[in-house]
Amino acid sequence: MKNVFRKTSLTLSAVALAILSACTVSCSKNNNDDKGPETSSQQHFTIAIWGEGEAQYMASVPSISSGALTFKGKGLEAQGSRYIWHKQYVYLMNLPEKKFIQYEMTKDGKIRQVAYILTNGVVPNYFQSINIVDDNTLLVLGAVEGNKGKAGWARISLPDFKVKDRGELTVPYDPAKPGVEFFIGKGFADNGKFILGGYFYDNAAKSYVADGVQALVFDYPAMNNMKVIKTNATAAGIGYDYLHTIDKDEEGNHYFVASAGKFWTGLGGKSGVVRIKKGEADFDQNYFLDVTTAAGKQACLMGMNYVGNGIAFGTVQYEEMMTSLRDRYKNVAQVVKMDLKNKQVTVMNTPLSPVGMVRFPMVFNKKYYTGIAPVGSDAAIYEFDPAGDANAFKKGITLDGGGYVQVQLIAPHPAN
Template identity: 25%
Template sequence: MKKLNTLKMLTLACGVLAITACSKDNPSDGGSDTGNSGKREKFVFIVNGQGSGEAGTSGNYILSTDNVSDGTLSIVGNGMPATEQSFINQNNYIFGLTYGGQGPITPYNIDSKGEFQRLKDEQVNAETSGIYGHFGDKNIILGTTNRSIVNPVATLRNYDAQNFSIANKNTVDLSKVLGGKRMAIWTGVFQVGNKIYVPFQSGDGSNNWGGNFTTTDTTYIGIFSYPELKFEKTIRDGRGSHIGNWWAQQGLAVDNKGDAYVWFSANEASLASKNKSGFLRIKKGTDEFDKDYYFDIESLGNGKIARGSYLKDDKFLMTVYNKGEQAEGVGGGLVKLYIVDIQTKKMTEIKEIPAHEQQGYKDVVFVEKDGSKAYYACQSLEDKQYYTYTIDINNATAKRGLKFVGVSGVSSMSKINY
């Protein structure tokens, strides 16, 4: 029987899930801004301070800059302290989410002078969110963290990011969505068409971390209605493995044709699978796995998938473990960056971005709306500093740009108009 001890080890390392203290495992969302248009815009980063020198103190900070092509960016004189543990951008705001019981959802934005402001008067109290994701360009779906069979009833909430309120909520018994014998432990929430897709891991629920995971050779997704947030059915495919991971917001994406693709690492020590790392597809409007599509990316000989983000057309940006590498907890393990074509089933290494340690939860990526380029942030193995890279998507090349000073981790990158 295989046990999931990743989160338990993370708790011991960070201390009662004070995740800001382990910056590489600090979860945040860095998807494209879909909010209000403005005359000016800034790149926005969630970073963790080193706790000494130029950084001042440890903890999360929000940093912004007009330019990521060159220069340096420091917390000193730029950073706004943030008390929340995880963040998601929506409707031209950054929303901070707390961890542990009840806590506020706090909006941040940029005022007319270009300064970040915390909208404390607009806070809304909600339960801890183990999963969260966008729905449209004005809403955020949040799901509570429930892994034990003795506490199987979880709540989905629909947060209105325009009016700063909970629009509606609904509960689901996660001990029943896999047929009544297993505990479904959700690992993400994604919009697919007019439905909500929630990937599951399958455990026996024998403890607060999910217990024993003995069915790692199947991909599970629960489908929920919107806006009712009601559970409809579970779909599964025995060619894959678990997708997504707690707080990650990665593992599933919808392309410009409306087809959904899921990818799986099959690489974590406690969740290893007999199946190869790769992609599955759900064609638009079907709510079922496409039996005619399977992309065994591992057979290309470059390694197993670590994380991924959708770019444009048929292209995905993927971090892939070096051969023999695997996750060390939530993150860790050396990876290289590739642009993967899910139709031709080919992958091209972005050689200008050297091998680096896999970041916790998700990659730090921002994609321009026109699909011309993407931005990526990671730590250099040489000097241990964090840098941004500008990626030419069409040519699979990159150029190193902005350097972060006094920063021990970068967990999110997005843009806000003002």
């Protein structure tokens, strides 16, 4: 009886497990989708978008002037909260995995992950402000909420992508006003100084604080000896951290976006562009390009990209059309052309959209490109010609999923 029991048990167990294993193997067979033929093109571009929910995607296309891009089965998932590109690399801060990732945009149009940095402990919190300070160095900054005058910095060597040094830096803090906090923005290095934008917010009063326009100047590369510089051109925060809010012209002069919107780092005054001349460590007190007055509707300048010959393009968000900051993802923004030399502003006749939230538009071959995705309408990359008038733009590649797609970054791959 015992033998029968044992033999039968073993036989049945073996048969059952074999059947289960066979089922599992057959069930688990991978469905490797056939990839289409590789594209061959002289030029490729990477487009990163923020889609439904928290999902973000990044894909390359052979042209941004025509065609269509769908992320259905194409591109890669990227959980970026901060983007920047430099040379053939795209860098993004992936918060869910706490990684700062380096992707290479290769000549054949592919995007491949090269390396990543574990961000814990590099700077407080996460890489909030990411800045290319020279061809070989990326400077990141981070601070906690309630920083009490302390933030962190780290330099990352490029392209080998290593944290080469890091430290702490001082930001404004008045113990007599503990609720008022400085939020770090973008900055640049020039002539032995690092000049950092940002804004003040009063946590107690729940409002921005803007005493003129202020920036912080540090000795570079030591990142110490903090000084506050100021211009009274307007009352605004400058260099907002996740938008393209800083650029320089052919002469090396630096321009900051000064956002004076009551919903965006200011008090509802005039937004525009302020300047720090090449090699200097103070604002050009004589320079302010007033965008709000020119654009009307309480326009708040959100970002800008310098194209050339004194011309820059940017985006404005009309606060007259907003009831709260949440509305920034509605059709409340437009593209503007700014003549930085002659201080002239042209509102481009683009459709209203949340274009103010595009984080990293592109300048390529002396044209400006950004993503316009009006709520409930088609989304596309638009090309803007600095030589033309308010209608000198054209719709380029369309983006599948219009109405919810927010372009995060447009970047060129190196040409073959």
